Amino acid sequence: MKKIIFLIITVLICSLALSGKEGTEPFETNAITEKVGVLYASNFYKFQEEVNTLVKLTDNSTTLSELKAIKRQIEKTRLVYKKIEFIFDYYQTFYNGTYINGAPLPKVSEYYEGDKIIEPSGLQALDEAVNEEASIENIDYIKNLANELKAHVDYASNIHLPIRLKPSQLIECMRSGMVRLFTLGVTGFDTPGSVNALAESYESLQSMETTFMYFEEDMQSEAKSKFKEIKKHFKKGKKILSANVSFNDFDRMTFLKEVINPLYADLLEFQTLNKIKLEPYKKHAQNYEAVNLFQSDFLNTKFYSELVYLPLDNPKTIQLGALLFKDSKLSNGNVMSCVSCHDPNKGFTDGLPKSLANKKGFYTSRNSPTVINSGYASRYFWDLRAYDLERQVGHVIDNDLEFNTNFKAIAKKLKTDPNYLKLFKDAYGGIDKQDINERSISNAIAAYVNSLKSFDSPFDKYVRNESNDYPKDALRGFNLFMGKAACGTCHFAPMFNGTVPPFYIETESEVLGITQGFDTINPTLDTDIGRLGNGLNIDKQPFFRNSFKTVSVRNIALTAPYMHNGSFKTLEDVLEFYNLGGGAGMGLEVENQTLSDAPLNLTKQEIKDIIAFMESLTDTSSFLNEED
Known part of the structure; x- marks a missing residue:
């Protein structure tokens, strides 16, 4: 049966030019790309x-006596994989994430096997399994994982090699590799069992350095000095990664500022100096014109809004959307507006555990999340039921506890206002028979929400070298957040939300075992089934019970109380919950909890430091000057 599935997969996706064979450019046929291709193939076969x-x-x-040898072989296999990952994942993103090196969780295959449930597989699953409690059953499980991995690697080898590389894509592979190394490598995301993160990151960096060195054979004279600078960055990075430092003590801030960001910027400049066209092969959210992981346009929200009525960066529609966002005419009886639950003065939340409904004395079912930076996601709402910002609006419009109306009724109201008639005509005139309609209303609100971006926090300015003033406790907190505390393995940099690097294509949800209130003595599991009940057939999976969107921690100091049910009043409560291992760590029966139930063993000072870091992500400069 598996062979049949593989044949079907081959027919479906070989036509996608998985090996990057499309297109030509003068630089493509030279010795550089040919030699890299040969090296890559050699490493793949290894x-x-x-x-x-x-x-x-x-x-x-x-x-059980043979388990040590198996463990050593898994470590060796993973280290060899790190030599090819930055190229393989660039060209084979979905296949890699599904079968070769994705998170060790069950998933729904949207790309290969018709929404089939795929149990944990690949290198991360092996890393986790071999470091669990030894048993014969565990060896059998590892045996199955190994055989599945072999089948998938053999298949990939047949369709993927030989690979034809272009210099532009080769540099983009390295730059996305830098993002992966920092967000998934040194954070420990990629090594859930062994925490062999630094050794694997060293192999990744060294492989990218080896690849880059081929450019020395043929480059423009004006690029030579930049080439030398990049060599120094690689050397420094390897020195930092190979130092005798534990995972918990690794200085991720120094690594970011002195290695990752400089390499990310200088590789682009090197590409420009060599007159290599900026020509991404893969379509994803990463903007290759950015020069810093924490630059405001590092990710492009247009990726998440391709099918909108009009592009969301239109100044006219943003201005119109700002008016609609504050207008109670959008609700039945004119009793509430978007601002009712998303107040700019409260970080675009309402400060309540659960939002007030349109009926006196009633509340909505969940906490109101901030809409700042909400455009950087592929799914919306706590339960991920909406696929874009426009459709998100519709869910609020027809919710009987919220606006409790329909677009036809809203349009009728707006058409009585001369100002709205003019604004809609200016923005949407000529697109449809009626300027004011469901799509234009949704688009305008989505455009405004999409414009609410926040990237000038004290943290952002520090990592962009725009400021040298950054609190020491926040600096310690960042290193903890991205390391020992494992926050960065779910709240991914730079957005610190659940949109997965390095390509930021998909947005994750997690099962944390959230409780009703924060009672560590007699905890009670919250009854909200979350993603499982969002109405989408693809999400009707048992492992999505109690699963909720991983929201951004940017501006978190403004958005208390926390979690989907607003049960945690303070950040101290939130950190203590994670420190205990979530609901399962507190002794509750939580099916499919994705958060490790092992205690983090964070000290009180470490918790304070992490909070100091998160508070340094506060930036209200772009929206608090708006008129009420």
Whole structure:
């Protein structure tokens, strides 16, 4: 059956030019790309050999005494994989995330097997399994994982090699590799069992350096000095990663400021100096014209809003959307507006555990999240039921506890206002028979929400080298957030939300075991089923029960109380909940909890430091000067 599935997959996706064979440019046929292609293929086959060795080892293992050898082989296999990952993931993003090195969680395959449930597989699943409690059953599980990995690697080898590279894409592979290394590598995301993050990150960086060095054979004279600078950055990065420092003590801020951001910027400048066209092969949210991971346009919200009525960056529609956002005429009886639950003075939240409904004495079912930076996601609402900002508006319009109306009724009201008639005509005139309609109303509000961006916090200015003034406790907190506390493995930089790097294509949800209130003595699990009940067939999976969107922690100092049910009044409560291992760590029966139930062992000072870092993500400069 698996062979049949693989054949079907081949027919479906070979036509997508998985090996990057489309297009030509003068630079493409030179020795650089050919040699890199040969090296890449050689490393891929070495990875394949290590997987084959792992399979032989596990197939012949019958006792617990052989587990150490299996563990060593898994570590070796993963290190070899790190030599190819930055290129393989760029060209084979979805296949890699589904079968080779995705998170060790069940997932719904939207791309390969018709919404089939795919159990945890690949290198991360192996890393986690081999570091769990030893048992014969565990060895059998590892054996199955190894054999599945072999089948997927063999298939990938057949359709992916030989690979034809272009210099532009090669540099983009390295730049996205820098993002991956920082967000998924040194954070420990990629090594959930072994926490062998620094050694694997070293292999990744070294492989990218080896690839970059081929450019020395043929480059413009004006690029030579930049080439030398990049060599120094690679050397410094390897020195930092190879120092005798533990995972918890690793200085991620220094690594970011002195290695990752400089390499990310200088590789682009090197590309420009060599007159290599900026020509991304993959379509994703990362903006390759950006020069810093924390630059305001590092991610492009247009990626998440391709099918909108009009592009969301239109100044006219943004201005119109700002008016609509504050207008109670959008609700039945004119009793509430978007501002009712998303007040700019409260970080675009309302400060309540659950928002006031349109009926006196009633509340909505969930906490009101901020809409600042909400455009940087592929799914919306706590339960991920909406796929874009425009459709998000419709859910509020027809909710009987919120606006409790319909677009036809709203349009009728707006058409009686001469100012709205003019504004809608200026923005949408000639697109449809009626300027004021469901799509134009939704688009205008979405455009305004999409414009609410916040990237000038004290933290952002510090990592962009625009300021040298940054509190020491916040600096310690950042290193904890991205390391020991494991916050950065769900709240991914730079948005610190659940949109997954390095390409930021998909937005995650997590099962945390959220409680009703924060009672560590007699905790009670919240009854909201979350994503499982969002009405989408693809999400009707048992592992999505109690699963909720991972929202951004930017401006979190303004948005208390916290969690989907508003149960946690303070950030101290939130950190203590995570410190205990979530609901399962507090002794509750939580099916499919994605948060580790192991205590984080954070000290009181460390919790204060993490909070100091999160508070340094506050930036109200772009919206608090708006008129009420």
